[in-house]
Each structure stands twice: as structure tokens, then as C-alpha cells.
Amino acid sequence: MKPKQKRHLHSRLTHKLLFAFSVIFLFSCLIGWLYFDSSERYSKHAKQSDLTHEVLTQYSLIAKLSLEKLIAMGEIVRTGRVQTPQLREENEQQLRGALFSVRDNLLKKIALSHLDSANKELQMLDLITQKVEQIINTNNEIKFLVAQDKLVDANQLFNLLQKQNVDKEFNQLINKAVSQEQALAQQIRNDVNTLYHFSNQALAAALAAMSLFTLMTFWYFWRRINDATKQLHTATSQYSDGNLAHRINALSDFEFQYLGDALNSMAAQLASQQAQLNEAKRSLEEKVAQRTQDLERSNQKLALVDQQRRQFLADISHELRTPLTIIRGESEVLLRSQSAQLPDYKEVLQRVVDEVQHTTALIEDLMLVARSSAGQLKLNIHQFDLKNLLTDIQQVYQRKANAQQQEITLFLANQEAFIDADERRLRQVLMILLENALAYSPSHTCTEIHLLIREELMVIKVIDQGMGIPKEEQQQVFERFYRGNRGQTPGSGLGLPVAKAIIDGHGGHISLQPNSHGQGCTATVLLPILGVETA
Template identity: 30%
Template sequence: MFRFRLTVVIVVSFGFVLFLGIALYWGSNQVSRYFQRSQTAYEAFDRYERLSQEAYRHFKQRMDRLITSSPTAEAGVASSKNRLYEAMQELRNTAIQTPATGNLIGDMQDKPAEMSRVAHFTAFLDASEYWFDEVERLRQQGKNEMAVQTLSKFSEEEIDGKFQPLIDAAINAEREKAANAKQELENLVAQSRWIAILASVVAAMFSLMSGVFLLHGVRKPIETLMKSTEEIASGNLHYRISLDTRDEFAYLANHFNQMASKLELQQDKLREGHALLEKRVADRTFELHGLNEELKRMDSERRTFLADLSHELRTPITIIRGEAEVTLRGQERNAEEYKDALLRILELSMQLGKYVNDLFFLARAETANLQFEWDSVDLTDLVVSAVENFQVMAAENSISISLDASNEPIWVRGDKQRLRQVLFILGDNSCRYSKLGGHIGIALSTDDKEAVFTLTDQGIGIPTQDLDRIFDRQFRSQNARRSRNDGTGLGLPMAKSILNAHGGSITVASTENIGSTFTVTLPLLPAGQNGS
């Protein structure tokens, strides 16, 4: 119902606006037509004025020529005749080309009258030429008196009796047309003003009545809805709206009641969920309490570990400092005593280095995030350089090292420093676990599309049961732990990670107490992509 009433008001209001628009459009068109008509009348008035002036000027020039017969008068006659006929042609063209609009009665009536006047003027000008030619003929025959009488008769009868009335009638007609157009324009403006005032008054009265009517229809439902929203907002979800209408407000009230019912149901569920959440929070709190106790225990163990570690580090550092201070404070000593002090300092430094090395590997194992700088790498050059470093490490245990490799470059794509790290890990393990006076054999070759690097030592070997776990993080075989206690079990896993990033692989074959052979493969660079 309310929607229907609102639609009616909108349609009627739109009708008023449309009516005003049409009225204004019609009025503006009429004003434009009357203004154009007035403008046309004034322009025609100017053309008739010009025609009159040019005609009298031409008549005067012709008369002067008949009297004086001078060449100057002859030139003036030709010039005035041209201007006269130009003015006449302009008037004729305007009369022919100006269409009657058909919307104003005056336009339809003025068109034939305009054409008739133009025809009369044309006929008069043609007749005037005949009169002047006749006067010229009489003068040439020596009949000057008869020529003067004819010229005087033309001036009185034709110019004053016919031409001047035609000009006056034409000018008066155009003045009357302009005056009529002006009067009609004023009447139209007055009518448009009254139409606008009347339409505005009717529209204002209708808007006022429509507003009162609509306000009376919506005031009570809106007040009811506002009261209901206040009740719901205050938490009274049991409140329901009661409207006895059959319009959109009743529909809105019904949905509002449904919303209140759903909110009430959701509030009950929220209470249940809140209770369940409190129970779960209590359970989680208990779990967090247990985890907190575990964290405290782990923190205590960490503190103990750091205390033990600091003690282990402090002891050799203290002894080293003490040995150095005692040696420096004492009196002059012989070379053997200095050598003994330096040996003790060296042993403690090596012990300290072992602790630092363990910490370094442990920290790197937990936080390392390897970065690679890819480039073309000559594996032959890299292996030859690494073998020279291995020989320095092997000299301590009198271990010999041999290299079987071609002098030709073998190009692979990789990070040179990371690949050197892999070689150092394998070489360091072989030197550390090889027997005194043993031998390490290193070979480098190519196989189809791969570069193959092998390292064979005569060390303690790896037990068969440990071969599958040798590349696991922090794993060390039993014989390795018995042989040396300074390892971390991180070297081989790191080497495997580096090789996997390069698309390569590492394998091992070993026999306990005989030795091990590590084989590394890397994909070769295609021909044309190497660094040569």
C-alpha cells in the first residue's frame, strides 16, 4: 500500500515536471520564432531603405547625364545602376529563399505580399529604363523641350506617383510586421509567466498535500519500529513488533521479529559456546602449565650446559694464560723449557679449538641456510687445488696422496666455494680416520654426461649396518666414535645437501678396518656453455 501511494506521488510529480518542461520548451520555441520574425522584418526594412536610396541615386545620375552629357556623369550612371540592381537582386533572393514556417499565420500571409512587392519593384525599374531611354532618344533628335517634358512627367507620375508609394508601403509593412512580432512576443511572455506561476502553485499544493498524506501513513509504523529497535538494542530479545497494517511496514516488522528470534537462539548458543570455551581454556591452561614446566626444565638444562661449556672453555684458557704469564715472569730459561711451555700451550689450544669447532658445527646445523652463487666451474682445477691442501693435512700422519686426473678442463655448473667445501669435508674425514702411513687415492674422470670424483682411503672403514645412516644428521658410526671423539656427524649430511642442490649425488662403499671409497657425480655443462 505504501509503495503504491509513493508511486502515485512520484508519477504525478513527474507529470508536473514534464508539463513544465514541455511548456518551457514550447515557449522558448515561440519566443525564438517571434524574435526571428522581428529580426527578419528589420532586415527587410534595411533592404528596402537601401533599395530606395540606390534608386534615387540612380535616377539623379541619369538626370544629370541627360543634362550635362559629361563622361563623369556617364561613369556615375553605370556605377549607380550596378548598385541599384545589386540591391534589387538581394531583395529578390531574400524573398525567394526565405521559407514560410507554417506555424505563424503572419508568415504565411506575408510571403505572397513580399513576392508581389518585389515583382512591382522589378517592373518599375524595367519601365524606368524605358523612360530614360525615350528621353535620351528625344534629346538626340533635338527635341529638348519634349525630352524635358517627358522627364518631368516620369518624375511626377512614375517616381513620385508609383515608386515612392511602393517604397513607403513596403517599409510600413515591415514596420508593422516588426511591431506585431514584438507585441506577440510580449503576449507570449506574459502567458508563459502565468502558466509557470499556476503550475508552480499547483505543484506546491500537491507536494504539500502528498507530504502530509505520506507522513500520516508512515509516522505510526516508524515510531513502532524505532521503539522495537531500542528494545532489541537494550537486550530484550523477547520483544516482538505488532502492526495491524498490510503494507511494507508489516512485512518489515515480520522479518524484524524473525531476526529477533534468530538472535535469541544465537544468544543461547553463544552462552553454551562460552561455557564450552571456558572449559577448553581451563584444559589448555593446564596443558600450558605443563609445557611451561617443561620449558623451565629445558632452560635449566641449557643453563647447566652453558655453565659446563664455559667451565670447559675457561679451564684451557686459564691454563694457557697462566703458562704464558709464568713463562714471561720467570728468569731467563733455556730453549727446552720454552719448548715445553709452548707444547703445553699448543695442546691446550688444540683442545680449545676442538670445543670451538663443535660449537661452530652445532650452530651451523641448527641455523644454516645455504646460499649459492652459480657459475661455470672447472672441476679439474678445483680438485687439483684441493689435493694440494689435503697433502698439508695428510703430512701430519705420514699419509700419501695420489691424483689420477686428466689435464683437460671438466666444466660443471655450480658454486665453486660450496663444491670446495664438499671436497674439504671428504678430504678431512679421510685424513682424520686414515691409518698412520696410509694412502689416499683420488681420481677424476667423465662418464657420458657426468663428472665422476672418487676418493679412496685406507682408514677405519664404516660398519655395514651403519652405511644406510652415514648421511643422516649428527650420526657417527661406533668405530668412528671409538677412534675420535671430536666429530659432530654434520659434515657428510652437509656435503650431500650441497650436491643435491647441484643436481649431483654422493655414494659410499666401505669395509670395516680396510677403508672407504666415496663417489661424487655432477652433471656436465653442455658443449658451448662452458667457461672456455
């Protein structure tokens, strides 16, 4: 919701452009209206001017024809001769046609301008028409009297017309009408000049206003577009240079702000992806380094295992060769002896049997470890009392401990200690642990055997007071072919691997750790009370 509210704070550049174009369009319409209105008014004034000119021309014609009519009447009275009827009718038609033309033009002017002066002109025209009709009628009467040879009556009628000052009144009316038309023509010229100046000023003002507005609009949009494009260009330059942390500030116009938000969002996504790539790269480098270290440790371990294998093969070869050498030596001595008796044969055979048993046990240990590694170790699981086994083992090895000036102490739990396991194999494990404890412990020390019961586990601890075990060898001592710093002590080095194979076969765990007081070590065996299923 916040981004949408923020967008409403920005104005739309398109709305401003539409407003600017609308104002410019209105200015254009105003200029067009001024032009067409001026043209229309110019046209109207031109028509009025033409009609006024036509009226003046017709008035001049009327004055001329009327004057000719008066002169003709004087000639008729003076000479007593009448013009031909055709010429007389033509003159009258011209006078009446000129009057009709003036009336028609005045009516047109009224239709154009609706001015009161046009009505006054019509009234003046009516007076002129009356005078012209009076002249025409008097002329016709004089012609009729002359035609009947009544010259005296004709002369009296003409003198009456002169006494009435018809010609002077007619001239005054004509002059007044002409003056009105000239004044109207001058007014039209003045109106045209005023319209000309007004139109020029209005058009110039409108053009100036439109030009100023157009320039201001151009400057305004140029500045806003230029500012926005500068920020966008700077942002794209920063992004191309790898600075994805750069952000475009808030822009005034919605369109550019929308583009800026899109670029900021793109930069944020690219930065996030780049951070993920960097993190993945760092993680990959760490994994490669870790794998390299693991590989180096594995190589070192393989080299160590290979060395142990070689040492083990040498020890095994020695262990196998020693009884074979004894057997061969004893047999050769017995065969070369000429005076050997039956007891001698029995003694030699007994030593041969002992060495064969030792060799057989060594081979069985090797086969047990191999079967355990292959997951093929077979156990004879049955229920027995672990306390009885520990007590029997303690009694057996107490005699050996006494011979080495050592003690073996047994600590048993108060609860019953029945367990489902292979009794013979667990005896073998306990014998291996006690053999090591007695072998590595000095005289006048005590080896302790503890039996603890923890829920579903039996815990056996064998604590000696020997030379102890380094921390780095606590796991390696259970590996095949490894004897470590204890290699100086006689033995094949298969004891602890055999013990671990047997305990693993029972689903338990065996460990060897130094004592807390710093002397000797503790072998801990964890066994499930209910045992495990066997194949």
C-alpha cells in the first residue's frame, strides 16, 4: 500500500503536456477566431462601403436627371416645342430606376447594419422622391399644355414651380442626402481603421502570449525531462560500473518516477542476486577448500593406513614366521637326535601344538575383523548373567596380575545384569581389554572393572594406570593396521580392532579415553541389554 500512496504524490507529466497542448490549442482557436471575425467585419464594412458608394452614384444621377428635367421644362416653355415621347419616357424611367436603386441599396444597408441612420436615409429618400415626382408631374402637365398651344398656362405653371423653390429644395435634399452618405462613408472608413488597428493589436497580443506560453512550456518540460533523464543516465552509468547500491531519488513526474522505481527494483534484484552469487561463490570456495583439506587428510590417512598396512604385514609376517621357525627348529632337532626318548617327543610336540594354536588364534582374529568389515560377523546370541562373566574374568586375570605385582578390582551393580549377547565373544573383548591394561600398567597399580546399568544399556569400564593414550590416537587405535606409539609393546595390534568389531556386531559402542587425573586410560563398552537381531 505504501508505494501506491507515494505514487499519488507525483504529478503526471502527460497531464501537464495535455494541459499545455490544450492552452496552445485555445490560443490557436482565439487567433483563428480573431482572424475570421476581422475578416467578417472587413467584409461587412466593404459591402457597406460599396452600397454607400452606389447610393452616392445614384444620387448624382438623380440630381443630374432632375436638373436636366428642370432645364427641359424651361426650354419647352420658352420655345413651345415638346420632346419626343420616347425620350421623355426614357428620362422618367432613368429617374425612377435611380430612385428604386437607392431604396434597394438603403434596404440592403439596413439588413447589414440595423442602424438608425439608414432609416433616416430612407426618410430623406422619400422626400427626394416626392420632389422628383412633383418635377416629373409638372413637366408632364407643361408638355400637355404646350401640346394644346396653351403656352400662357404652361408658363404660369412653370413660374409657380419656380416660386415654390422646388429646385432649391430638391438641391438641398440631394446635398443633405449626399452629406449623410459621405458621413456614413467616413464612419465606415473610421470603423475600418479602428478594426484594422484592433485586429492587429489583438492578433499581435495573442501571438505574443501564445509564443511566450510556448517558450515557457518548452523550457518547463525541457527542464523537468532534462533533470529526470540526468538522474536516470547517472543511475544507468552507476549500474554499468557495478555500483548496484545506487538508488534514484524521488522524481516529480509519475512517468519518470515509475521508470526510476523499476530501475531501483531491478538494481535491488541484481544486488540480491549478486550477493547470492557471491555467497554461493564463497560457500563453494569454502566447500572446495574443505574438500581439499578433507582430500589431503584422506591422502594422509591413506598414506598412514598404507604405512600401517606395511607395518602390520611385517608384524604379521613376524608373528607367523616365529611359530613356524620354532616348529621347524624343534622338528629338525628332534629328527637329527639319535637318542631321543618318548618324553622328548612329547615335549617337542607340545611346543609345536602351542605355536599352532597361537598361529590359529592370530588367523582367526584377522578373519573376524575382515568379516566385521564386510558385515558378515555371526554371533551366538543368548541370555546370560554378565556379573558371572566379569567375576570369572577377574579371577582368571587376578593370578596374572599378582605375578606382575598388580591388582584387579571389580565393582558390580546392585541390579541384575542379564543380557542377550554372545558370551564367548564378550569374554574375548574383556580379555583383550585386561591384557592391554595389565601390559601397559606398571607394577604396584590397580586396574578397576566397573559394571553400570543405565536404562537399556550395560556399561562396562576398564580403568588402568598405564601410559595413557594421546587424543589424536583415541579413534585410530580401533583401526586395522594401526599400533601408534604402543608399537613397542609385543603384540599383533589386532586386539582393539577385534574388540570393536565384536561390540559393533552387538549394536554397542566402545571408546578409549585418557583418565581425568592424567594417568592411564579408561576403556568404555556400551551394550544394549536386549541385544540385536543377527542374520
